Amino acid sequence: MSKIHAVVLAAGQGTRMKSKLHKVLHPVCGKPMVQHVIDTMASMQVENMIVVVGHGADSVRAELGEGVTYAMQEKQMGTAHAVQQAAPFLQGKQGTTFLLYGDVPLLSKQTLTDLLRYHESQQAAATVLTAVLPDPTGYGRIIRDEAGEVLRIVEHKDATEAERAVREINTGIYCVDNQKLWDALAEVKNDNAQGEYYLTDCVAILRERGEKVVGFAAADPEETMGINDRVQLADAEAYLRRRIAVEHMRNGVTIVDPSSTYIEADVTIGADTIIQPGTFLRGRTTIGSDCVIGPQADLRDVTVADQVTIHYAVMAEASIERESTVGPYAYVRPGTEIGPHVKVGDFVELKNAKIKEGSKVPHLSYVGDAEIGANVNIGCGTITVNYDGAVKHKTVVEDGAFIGCNTNLVAPVTVGQNAYVAAGSTIHLDVPANALAIARERQVNKLDYADKMPRKGKKQS
Numbered sequence: 001m002s003k004i005h006a007v008v009l010a011a012g013q014g015t016r017m018k019s020k021l022h023k024v025l026h027p028v029c030g031k032p033m034v035q036h037v038i039d040t041m042a043s044m045q046v047e048n049m050i051v052v053v054g055h056g057a058d059s060v061r062a063e064l065g066e067g068v069t070y071a072m073q074e075k076q077m078g079t080a081h082a083v084q085q086a087a088p089f090l091q092g093k094q095g096t097t098f099l100l101y102g103d104v105p106l107l108s109k110q111t112l113t114d115l116l117r118y119h120e121s122q123q124a125a126a127t128v129l130t131a132v133l134p135d136p137t138g139y140g141r142i143i144r145d146e147a148g149e150v151l152r153i154v155e156h157k158d159a160t161e162a163e164r165a166v167r168e169i170n171t172g173i174y175c176v177d178n179q180k181l182w183d184a185l186a187e188v189k190n191d192n193a194q195g196e197y198y199l200t201d202c203v204a205i206l207r208e209r210g211e212k213v214v215g216f217a218a219a220d221p222e223e224t225m226g227i228n229d230r231v232q233l234a235d236a237e238a239y240l241r242r243r244i245a246v247e248h249m250r251n252g253v254t255i256v257d258p259s260s261t262y263i264e265a266d267v268t269i270g271a272d273t274i275i276q277p278g279t280f281l282r283g284r285t286t287i288g289s290d291c292v293i294g295p296q297a298d299l300r301d302v303t304v305a306d307q308v309t310i311h312y313a314v315m316a317e318a319s320i321e322r323e324s325t326v327g328p329y330a331y332v333r334p335g336t337e338i339g340p341h342v343k344v345g346d347f348v349e350l351k352n353a354k355i356k357e358g359s360k361v362p363h364l365s366y367v368g369d370a371e372i373g374a375n376v377n378i379g380c381g382t383i384t385v386n387y388d389g390a391v392k393h394k395t396v397v398e399d400g401a402f403i404g405c406n407t408n409l410v411a412p413v414t415v416g417q418n419a420y421v422a423a424g425s426t427i428h429l430d431v432p433a434n435a436l437a438i439a440r441e442r443q444v445n446k447l448d449y450a451d452k453m454p455r456k457g458k459k460q461s
């Protein structure tokens with residue numbers, strides 16, 4: 001197989017988004033649309049990945065990082081002119097080049113692979129990915145010859161009535177022999193309705209040289225949808241959300257109601273896990289097998305092991321090991337590591353807390369900047385007092401300790417192994433292992449107090 005290169009066009013302005021954010025950076029299922037294009041393409045062993053930037057170049061670079069090569073198109077003079085900016089990186093190289101748009105994010109690896117296979121099997125100089133649309137208005141039309149090969153592409157604005165009647169359109173995605181591409185591009189002129197350098201003119205140029213150009217119709221035209229405004233953005237989101245859910249379901253995940261479940265593109269889920277309605281799985285979240293997630297769970301960048309239950313919870317940048325439970329109504333914040341067989345119950349907030357095997361934080365607690373050992377019980381209403389107004393301090397509770405209800409642990413402080421803390425204590429000194437700490441006012445009972453008090457309904461003397 002020959003080498004593969006890719007040029008992704010992302011220099012256009014995208015005015016119809018009416019946004020401060022550059023069009024190709026708008027997320028679809030949690031990932032910038034241009035990143036979808038790059039990731040899908042990258043999964044095909046690409047030798048060179050060139051992104052052509054122009055409008056919003058700095059923000060696109062900042063978002064995509066150093067993994068790709070950038071070509072700058074200072075002025076947007078048409079799609080051929082855009083591709084030409086990649087010449088310094090690709091000219092003279094052997095291989096097949098994919099030409100893609102940064103605002104066409106739904107293309108699947110399958111479609112790109114099928115396009116490449118067809119291109120190779122036809123031994124064509126160029127293969128155009130086409131789509132047959134009920135309403136082709138606005139798109140370039142595919143003009144085929146008697147043999148069914150592509151003769152040329154005519155832009156809507158330059159087309160005759162007869163050409164406008166053609167419903168097979170140019171998606172703007174191509175596979176081209178790399179050397180032939182640069183030769184053809186050099187000949188493109190801008191004598192057309194828009195005064196632009198049309199990439200589509202390469203088709204006729206190649207044909208005049210006796211080269212073969214073919215068209216490959218996308219099995220699902222929706223995949224080739226370009227995004228120009230926020231209505232199309234929402235359409236793309238819905239399409240991709242469904243595709244992601246279907247893939248998980250085919251892999252053995254139960255999604256009770258896909259229409260109310262939001263799973264981003266890079267999330268992984270193990271078999272026999274059940275995703276209940278109202279669940280958001282975002283970023284680099286990974287879920288193991290045999291879990292129950294939701295109803296109403298919002299997880300971003302969370303690593304979940306097998307047989308974990310999470311419901312009515314918000315979690316971010318955290319991990320949770322096997323057979324643990326979180327929720328209902330828990331808020332698990334960044335830096336938290338929940339061990340195996342741990343219970344994090346209702347109205348519990350954890351932040352940067354490490355909780356070891358078998359421990360319980362069953363209700364109404366705040367545990368922040370803390371290390372909780374194994375088999376610890378954190379009583380209802382426990383608070384780690386971690387902040388002195390300037391600096392955060394650490395709380396350590398060692399294995400087997402028992403923290404009574406409504407305790408304040410004023411950090412920095414350590415409660416030793418198997419120690420007890422009496423309910424209602426404010427602990428600011430370390431508690432030795434095996435000790436009982438009581439830090440509260442002694443109770444005083446004033447006898448017959450009621451008799452001395454005036455009371456409703458009681459005659460006063």
Ligand code: UD1
Nearest residue numbers: 009010011012076077078079082101139140170171172198
């Ligand atoms: C282009 C095709 C048309 C096809 C349609 C599919 C040409 C001449 N026409 O038309 O046949 O049906 O796409 O959507 O190629 N871009 C740059 N720099 C430029 C111009 C464009 O980077 O100077 C980028 C845009 O950001 C966009 C893509 O290229 O991602 C397509 O540009 P656009 O202006 O939308 O092309 P169309 O006129 O719609």
Ligand code: CA
Nearest residue numbers: 103226227228
């Ligand atoms: Ca367009």
